[in-house]
Amino acid sequence: MEQINVKINTETGRIDKVLSDLLKEHSRSQIQQWVKENHVKVNGEIIRSNYKVKAADEIVITIPEPEELDIQAENIPLEIVYEDDDVLVINKPQGMVVHPSAGHSHGTLVNALLYHIKDLSSINGVIRPGIVHRIDKDTSGLLMVAKNDHAHVALAEQLKDKTSLRKYVALVHGEISHDKGEINAPIGRSKNDRKMQAVIEGGKSAVTHFEVLERFEGFTLVQLQLETGRTHQIRVHMKYIGYPVAGDPLYGPRKTLKGNGQFLHAQMLGFKHPTTGQMMVFEAPLPELFEKTLDDLRNND
Numbered sequence: 001m002e003q004i005n006v007k008i009n010t011e012t013g014r015i016d017k018v019l020s021d022l023l024k025e026h027s028r029s030q031i032q033q034w035v036k037e038n039h040v041k042v043n044g045e046i047i048r049s050n051y052k053v054k055a056a057d058e059i060v061i062t063i064p065e066p067e068e069l070d071i072q073a074e075n076i077p078l079e080i081v082y083e084d085d086d087v088l089v090i091n092k093p094q095g096m097v098v099h100p101s102a103g104h105s106h107g108t109l110v111n112a113l114l115y116h117i118k119d120l121s122s123i124n125g126v127i128r129p130g131i132v133h134r135i136d137k138d139t140s141g142l143l144m145v146a147k148n149d150h151a152h153v154a155l156a157e158q159l160k161d162k163t164s165l166r167k168y169v170a171l172v173h174g175e176i177s178h179d180k181g182e183i184n185a186p187i188g189r190s191k192n193d194r195k196m197q198a199v200i201e202g203g204k205s206a207v208t209h210f211e212v213l214e215r216f217e218g219f220t221l222v223q224l225q226l227e228t229g230r231t232h233q234i235r236v237h238m239k240y241i242g243y244p245v246a247g248d249p250l251y252g253p254r255k256t257l258k259g260n261g262q263f264l265h266a267q268m269l270g271f272k273h274p275t276t277g278q279m280m281v282f283e284a285p286l287p288e289l290f291e292k293t294l295d296d297l298r299n300n301d
Contacts (some may be wrong), residue, residue, distance in 0.1 A: 008057040015040070015051045019059070027153045031061075039064055071100055073114035076107065080116075081142065081282050086151040086274050088117065088130070090143045091284045094260055098134040098143070113145065120145070121152035132156055133229060138249075138261025141168070142269035142284050154274030159229060165270030165281060168224045168234060169213070171263035171293065172243040173253065176220045180211040183237040187230040196250055197232045199240045206230045208237045216297040219246060219257075223267070234264060257293055265290060 004023065011018045016035060020028035034040050035049045041060045042051060053059070079091040090109065092098070097108045113120060113130055120130030130145040132155045146152035158164040188203030190196040207227035214221040220243065224234050235251045238244055244252040248262040257263065270281035286294075 002063040004061040004063065006059040006061070008053045008055060008059065010055060011053060013052060014049075015042070015047065015053050015059070016049065018053050019061070026149075027156055029156075034061060034063070037064070071110060071114060072106065074106065074111040075115050076112035078109075078112050078116055081284065082280070086147055087155070088113075088145040088147065089269060089282050090145060092135065092140060092143055092266075094138055094140040094287060094289075097137045099131055109143070117145075117147065119147045121147065121149045133159055135266050136232065136235075136262075136264075138247075139168075139264045139266060140284075140287050140290075141266025142282055143266070144269060144271060146274075151274040155271060158271050162227055163272070165268060166226045166229075166266065167268035168226070169265045169267045169286060169290075170222055170224060170234060170238065171246045171257070171290070172220050172222060172238050173218070173246055173256070174220060174243040175215055175218065176212050176222065176243055178212075180209070181241075183208045183210070183241060185237060185240055187233060187236055197230065197236045199236060204228075204230055206233050206237065208234060214294075217300065219297060221294065235262065259289060259293065263290055263293065 006019065006022060008018070011022070016028050016032045019031045020026065023031070032049060035047070038046050039062045040047065042053070042057050080088060081091050082089040092109060099110045100108050110129065110131065117130070122129060130147065132144050132146050132152055135141060135143060144155055146155055184207045185199040186201070186203030187197050187206040188200045190198040191200070205228060209225045209227065210222045212220055213223055226233060232251070235245050235248055239251040245262045245264050246252065246257045247259040252262070265286055266284070267286070268281065268283050270279060272279055
């Protein structure tokens with residue numbers, strides 16, 4: 001097992017924050033997990049996660065051996081938009097779950113990645129190797145995947161610092177009269193239904209920007225840019241302002257357009273390459289069914 005030794009000089013604060021500032025190659029969430037699993041000792045003693053470091057503290061981190069992946073690799077076709085030694089960009093089809101969970105142990109993006117890609121970052125453990133961020137099962141479009149821990153930390157920091165670019169296209173119910181707007185409303189778990197998120201007092205900060213692309217009878221096509229990345233953020237925010245995403249089984253009306261879930265597509269993804277620092281921007285066309293639905297609306301079919 002690898003060990004990391006850290007001597008505290010003048011740093012103060014919670015141990016996870018101090019260590020993540022000092023050890024740039026390891027994320028704060030990874031350090032929190034090591035503390036939780038008793039892999040971090042201060043002055044020879046196991047500490048709690050809220051421990052505040054003091055001058056002259058001697059910290060030893062014993063990095064555990066990576067767990068053997070017990071998720072089955074599956075030969076599922078993947079649309080790889082870009083790949084190098086550090087990152088992948090995947091165009092995920094609608095209907096594919098990103099990572100295994102209860103009830104979804106097979107057929108996920110992770111199952112496919114394990115088959116097609118030799119190396120993936122280990123920061124998110126055996127269930128979500130390489131996964132830096134996710135999109136919902138019935139949302140299509142672009143995802144970035146990390147092939148090593150250095151890349152994972154760099155990409156995750158960009159998400160945290162709001163410097164990455166994520167633009168979506170959605171077809172929503174109703175005709176939005178203004179051309180653009182910003183939705184700034186906190187999101188948390190719904191008190192009425194644990195499966196749903198909602199705009200609630202005390203929720204996590206969530207900001208979505210939108211711009212109208214095209215209007216139809218009873219519907220509007222919008223482009224949305226995420227400033228934050230809360231669970232179901234676009235779907236919750238659009239429902240909140242009265243324009244739910246068409247086809248959304250959780251947040252939309254029951255009578256809607258025919259499809260396989262919400263008409264929501266992660267169209268554009270941009271980030272600074274974790275090694276070169278070059279800004280990279282990728283774009284994925286709308287799925288065929290999405291395009292056909294728009295054509296039908298244009299023709300009033």
